[in-house]
Amino acid sequence: xAKVILWVKRIVLILLVxxxxxxxxxxxxxxxxxxxxILLGFDxxxxxxxxxxxLALTFGVLLGFLASIFPIINLRAxxxxxxxxxxxxxxxxxxxxxxxxxxx
Numbered sequence: 002x003a004k005v006i007l008w009v010k011r012i013v014l015i016l017l018v019x020x021x022x023x024x025x026x027x028x029x030x031x032x033x034x035x036x037x038x039i040l041l042g043f044d045x046x047x048x049x050x051x052x053x054x055x056l057a058l059t060f061g062v063l064l065g066f067l068a069s070i071f072p073i074i075n076l077r078a079x080x081x082x083x084x085x086x087x088x089x090x091x092x093x094x095x096x097x098x099x100x101x102x103x104x105x
Contacts, residue, residue: 025055 029051036053038045048056 029055 029049032049032051032054034050035047036050037047038053
């Protein structure tokens with residue numbers, strides 16, 4: 002059952018990627034006007050509007066991915082610390098359970 006779900010997820014992902022690539026090609030083909038972009042004071046070579054928008058989208062996606070990596074790394078480190086604390090508490094609990102009760 003798990004293998005079937007994995008294959009379905011892969012097929013859906015492949016279809017989504019193919020759809021997005023086709024959508025990008027279609028968008029680029031419909032926006033063929035040439036534009037000049039000035040980026041941080043530098044003149045970039047003239048490109049079609051579709052290419053400029055696709056590059057801006059790609060750059061934004063990459064920036065978003067990079068911005069999300071740091072919180073994820075932070076959460077993973079916290080998870081490891083908490084797992085170590087839990088293991089230590091479980092060992093202490095097991096040690097206390099094995100210790101005989103003493104009357105005062």
